[in-house]
Amino acid sequence: MSVEQDYPELREAVQKLCAKYPGEYWRALDRDMSYPKEFVDELTSSGWLAVLIPEDYGGAGLPLSAAAAILEEMQAAGCNGGACHAQMYTMGTLLRHGSEAQKQQYLPRIAAGELRLQAFGVTEPSSGTDTGALRTTARRDGEHFIINGQKIWTSRAEHSDLMILLARTTPLKEGMKKTQGLSVILVDMKTALGNGLTIRPIRTMMNHSSTEVFFDNLKVPAENLIGEEGNGFRYILTGMNAERILIAAECVGDAKWFINKATSYAKEREVFGRPIGQNQGIQFPIAKAYTNMRAAELMVKDALRRYDAGENPGEEANMAKMLAADASFEAANMCIQTHGGFGFAEDYDIERKFRETRLYQTAPISTNLILSYLSEHILGLPRSY
Numbered sequence: 001m002s003v004e005q006d007y008p009e010l011r012e013a014v015q016k017l018c019a020k021y022p023g024e025y026w027r028a029l030d031r032d033m034s035y036p037k038e039f040v041d042e043l044t045s046s047g048w049l050a051v052l053i054p055e056d057y058g059g060a061g062l063p064l065s066a067a068a069a070i071l072e073e074m075q076a077a078g079c080n081g082g083a084c085h086a087q088m089y090t091m092g093t094l095l096r097h098g099s100e101a102q103k104q105q106y107l108p109r110i111a112a113g114e115l116r117l118q119a120f121g122v123t124e125p126s127s128g129t130d131t132g133a134l135r136t137t138a139r140r141d142g143e144h145f146i147i148n149g150q151k152i153w154t155s156r157a158e159h160s161d162l163m164i165l166l167a168r169t170t171p172l173k174e175g176m177k178k179t180q181g182l183s184v185i186l187v188d189m190k191t192a193l194g195n196g197l198t199i200r201p202i203r204t205m206m207n208h209s210s211t212e213v214f215f216d217n218l219k220v221p222a223e224n225l226i227g228e229e230g231n232g233f234r235y236i237l238t239g240m241n242a243e244r245i246l247i248a249a250e251c252v253g254d255a256k257w258f259i260n261k262a263t264s265y266a267k268e269r270e271v272f273g274r275p276i277g278q279n280q281g282i283q284f285p286i287a288k289a290y291t292n293m294r295a296a297e298l299m300v301k302d303a304l305r306r307y308d309a310g311e312n313p314g315e316e317a318n319m320a321k322m323l324a325a326d327a328s329f330e331a332a333n334m335c336i337q338t339h340g341g342f343g344f345a346e347d348y349d350i351e352r353k354f355r356e357t358r359l360y361q362t363a364p365i366s367t368n369l370i371l372s373y374l375s376e377h378i379l380g381l382p383r384s385y
């Protein structure tokens, strides 16, 4: 598999770092559902999580395609970027819509690894796909917002210093769109914890540091409002294409890991006195998974090219996310099948990666909603909901 790749030096450096965190490391964490602190600390101190932060604020000022290359390599090495990928795209909300004072206050410290911005509080128990229906409120009280409500599936909340929170600042009235009256507020989680903020972990099928977050009269300084009050939904939306493209790059990395693993095993494993990879019943699913991965990779590259050129490529970002998530899950399934019974054994890492990559059919946006976006906004079909 010799495919011409962009950022060859950057990729090689990430590969070297990832080689220090082999399957045993991830297996042990997966068993206890614990956070890959050493891995994230090393990525942070090496500057990889700050590549998108402009140089003026202490980052590397690289384009999204560099971040995509980093995340793809992590996944292709068998690591799990889900532990820290959010910082790359949540930071964009602060960068694009924050005031100069907010950027000066937070971005250099995020770039230096003194602060983690890993938590993104949008989904609620009664509103996932239907974001505008969220119920968490932020009521203005003098120089503060008073926050009440609940978020769910807030990944990494226990391992983050800051949270980008979407809350309702204007009650819904007749004639108002559901997506109006929402605002983005930066929550300093460390000072909030125990003072109106409670975090409860949720055990899930993979180790993703999932939590529920409860707000009970949490007081947050009004100066933590990002951008204009009431425009929060738009600010969150503008970050979503970057998020989708980066997750798609991770899925391409996952697919490469599964394809490599299956190819190696198919060459080595002998059954009936010959390698199983000699059977077309084993070869073809690998070749098909490879083809689908390459097609998804092309779409990711197209989305990245457009994004880096200053476009906001909703069509390509969504298609890249869907194709790549499908390619990685197909490759995962193929990899288990190629390994026979051993595919289910913890020691082979395949079942863990299988569980991890399954998430991307649902989060951060489910396949149905991508298809619905394409149907309505690209093909001009009637809105279905």
Ligand SMILES: Cc1cc2nc3c(=O)[nH]c(=O)nc-3n(C[C@H](O)[C@H](O)[C@H](O)COP(=O)(O)OP(=O)(O)OC[C@H]3O[C@@H](n4cnc5c(N)ncnc54)[C@H](O)[C@@H]3O)c2cc1C
Pocket (backbone or CB within 6 Å): 119, 120, 121, 122, 123, 127, 128, 129, 130, 152, 153, 154, 155, 156, 204, 208, 210, 359, 362, 363, 364, 365, 366, 367, 368, 369, 372, 384, 385
């Ligand atoms: C491990 C994990 C980590 C996550 N991390 C975060 C995070 O850090 N921050 C955050 O805010 N959120 C996070 N999420 C939430 C994630 O974005 C949502 O789960 C996702 O958007 C789907 O929302 P939902 O779970 O409420 O599903 P629902 O909205 O209840 O939808 C259920 C199903 O119905 C389908 N559906 C709904 N409406 C339609 C329609 N009109 N047409 C066709 N199908 C439809 C959906 O596609 C889905 O398959 C995470 C989720 C998981 C599982």
